Every structure is written in C-alpha cells, then in structure tokens.
Amino acid sequence: MQFNQFIIFGGCGFIGTHTANLLREKHPNAKIYIADLLADESKSAETNGTIDYQRVDVRNSIEMSGEFGKDTLIFNFAAIHRTPGHPDHAYFETNIRGAENVCDFARKHGIENIVFTSSIAPYGAAEDLKSEDTLPTPNTPYGISKLVAEKIHREWAAENETRRLSIVRPGIVFGTGEHGNMTRLYKGLKSHKFAYAGRKDTIKACIYVKDLARVMLAMAENEQADKIQLHNCCYYPSFTIEQIANTMLKATGLKRHIPYIPKKPMMVAATACGLLGGLGLGICPARVKKLMVSTNINGKKLSENYPLSYTLEEAFRDWYKDCGEKELV
Known part of the structure; x- marks a missing residue:
C-alpha cells in the first residue's frame, strides 16, 4: 500500500522526528505534514514545500490546511507520556481527547489509515510475561488513558471495512534525542553514578527508535496484514x-x-537525591521504584512479522555514531 501524504501528529517529538526522517528517505516525493503544538510554521518555507509545519493542539477540534484523503497516512504520536511528571488529569485530557479529535479529523477527510503509538503501560506493573493476548490491567493514569485511546481508534476502524489501524505498544524507545531512561542510564554510567537498584535481573523491554519508525511504516504499508x-x-x-x-x-x-x-539503602539514597534535585540525573524514589519492576514484554509476534534491523549492540553503536562518538544524547 502506497501513500502520497503523511500527517504526523506530535511530529516535533522524539519518535515523530525520527519518523519524519525515515519518510523523507523512503518517500522523498511525498508531502509530510508535521502537526504539533510546538510546530514552527516558518520552517515550512525551508523545505521546498515537502514538509508543512502546522501548529495543532489535539486537545481541540483539529483544523489543518491541505487536501487529504485515501492516499494519506496518519501517525498519531501526540500524547503526554512522561510518568511520573504530570497531574493525573493531563494524561486523560491529552491522550483521550486527542485520540477522539484525531479520529474525527480522519473521518472528516476520508482518511482510512492510522498508525497509533500506544504503550506497554496498559499491561500494568507486574513481573509476568505479557503478550498481545494478555488482559490489560493498567494501574497508572497514563496506562489507563492509553488503553482508552486504543479503544477509540479501534471504534474508528470498525466503522468502515476499508479502514486500517496499526497499534504499537513500544517498550523503552531509545535513540538520538530521547532524553529519557536510556540517556539517564548512559549519564549515570559515564559519571560513575549508576548502580543496580535492588536487583540486576530486572527485565526492561526496549526498542531502537529507528527500528520502531521502520516497523510502523511497514505495518501500514503491508497490504496482506489484518485490518487491525x-x-x-x-x-x-x-x-x-x-x-x-x-x-x-x-x-x-x-x-x-x-x-x-x-533496595533499602537505594531508596534512602534516592530520597536524598530527590531532595537535592536528582543530581542532574532525574533520580527520585518513584523512578528508582520503576527500576526495580520488570517490563517483561513478549516481542515474539513482532520478531516473526517485522524483524528488527538492529541488535541491541548495533543500535547503541549507531546511536553513538549519530552523536559523533562523543556521548549518547
């Protein structure tokens, strides 16, 4: 399945930026719309018309300039995701209302293909291995909001037999511009400030951002795949x-x-660091507790249908290369 236009809601973010880079590489003649609350509309003139930046707040009814239709693919990355870090209502306001407004925009313009980035958060925090068939039991506002957003997108897809929906539940997504867990890990290792918190065998499901972008595009373009x-x-x-x-x-x-x-000394140290502002590493009791809980996610289905291009070491090396082999940022 080929698309001539792409809309990336949340396109100024980490995953959105890498997805736009992939689209420019794979589809150099396609029109790309970056729809984001932080979009700098003046940048459109710098791209010779190939990329159109439009300021969009998905919490409100979406209006965009352009001609959209069946040849358009939507990537919906717009979300509040960092947790802890936001009041509970913010996750619901942005993630649920945003899903409703993106789907309404697709309905209005006859767009029949959406890629939605959910999360592993709907599975809830537990040590058991979780597959796509595992019953979601989210226990955070973020996880609940993402599961509801999945249902909203599924309702949109079910309304018409020609609509297609690709939902991904990524683990920790890492790469250039992440500024998250993996970046903090590197900074901690480099500065001798990282220690195993309570255990060494905590499972942390993860994926390289370049692989994630490639997988999402492959899912949308796969004409033999299931409708959802x-x-x-x-x-x-x-x-x-x-x-x-x-x-x-x-x-x-x-x-x-x-x-x-x-565990006990680690929590005491985390509390002290939290009082001192995290020592520049984002250290606080809530984050340390997260380090001690596995994200034990089964990626077997993905490995069978859309194998990853990078091993973990290759991914880190590629990220390091993109940063001039000086550090990981």
Whole structure:
C-alpha cells in the first residue's frame, strides 16, 4: 500500500522526528505534514514545500490546511507520556481527547489509515510475561488513558471495512534525542553514578527508535496484514538491566564497575537525591521504584512479522555514531 501524504501528529517529538526522517528517505516525493503544538510554521518555507509545519493542539477540534484523503497516512504520536511528571488529569485530557479529535479529523477527510503509538503501560506493573493476548490491567493514569485511546481508534476502524489501524505498544524507545531512561542510564554510567537498584535481573523491554519508525511504516504499508494490527514493539527476548548496561558500556567504549545497592539503602539514597534535585540525573524514589519492576514484554509476534534491523549492540553503536562518538544524547 502506497501513500502520497503523511500527517504526523506530535511530529516535533522524539519518535515523530525520527519518523519524519525515515519518510523523507523512503518517500522523498511525498508531502509530510508535521502537526504539533510546538510546530514552527516558518520552517515550512525551508523545505521546498515537502514538509508543512502546522501548529495543532489535539486537545481541540483539529483544523489543518491541505487536501487529504485515501492516499494519506496518519501517525498519531501526540500524547503526554512522561510518568511520573504530570497531574493525573493531563494524561486523560491529552491522550483521550486527542485520540477522539484525531479520529474525527480522519473521518472528516476520508482518511482510512492510522498508525497509533500506544504503550506497554496498559499491561500494568507486574513481573509476568505479557503478550498481545494478555488482559490489560493498567494501574497508572497514563496506562489507563492509553488503553482508552486504543479503544477509540479501534471504534474508528470498525466503522468502515476499508479502514486500517496499526497499534504499537513500544517498550523503552531509545535513540538520538530521547532524553529519557536510556540517556539517564548512559549519564549515570559515564559519571560513575549508576548502580543496580535492588536487583540486576530486572527485565526492561526496549526498542531502537529507528527500528520502531521502520516497523510502523511497514505495518501500514503491508497490504496482506489484518485490518487491525497490534504488536508489542521490543527485542525478543527482552533484556535485563544488567545486559543493557553492559552492552551500552561495550558499544560506547566505557569501562566501568557497576555497583549493586540493596533496595533499602537505594531508596534512602534516592530520597536524598530527590531532595537535592536528582543530581542532574532525574533520580527520585518513584523512578528508582520503576527500576526495580520488570517490563517483561513478549516481542515474539513482532520478531516473526517485522524483524528488527538492529541488535541491541548495533543500535547503541549507531546511536553513538549519530552523536559523533562523543556521548549518547
């Protein structure tokens, strides 16, 4: 299935930026619309008309200039996602209302294909292995809002037999511009401020952002796929925090001994760091607790249908190369 136009809601964000880069590479003649609350509309003139930046707030009814239709593919990345970090109502206001407004926009313009980035948060926090068939039991406002948003997109797809929907549930997404968990891990390793928090075998499902972007496009363009696709997006099998840390050290040429700190002393240290502003690493009790809970996600279905291009080490090396082999940012 070929598309001539792409709309990226949340296109100024981390995943949106990498997706736009992939689209420019794979479809150089296509029109790309970056729809984002932070979009700088003046940048449209710099792209010779190939990329159109439009300021859009998905919490409100969406109006965009352009001619859209069946040849248009929507990527819906617009969301509040960092947790902890926002009041509970913000997740529902943006993630649920945004899903409704994006689907209404698609209805209005006869757009029949949407890729929606959900999350592994709808599975809830538990050590058990979760597949796409696992009953979601979200236990955070973010996870609840993402599961509701999935249902809203599914309702849109069910209204017409020609509509197609691709839902991805990524683990930790890492790469250039992430500024999240993996970046904090690297900074902690580099500055000798990272320690295993309570355990070394915590499973952390993750995926390289370039692989995620490629997978999402492949799902949308796959004419043989089911009308509604759902895939966990992570390595199979998932890696432990010890495997991730050691691979990152190897890929970036760092040599470090990583200490192990039992749970109680770690929480005391995290509380102290939190009072001191996290020491620039975002350290606080809530984040340390997250480190101790596995995100044990089964990526087998993805590996069978859309195999990843990068191993974990190759992904870290590619990220490092993109940063001039100086650091991971």
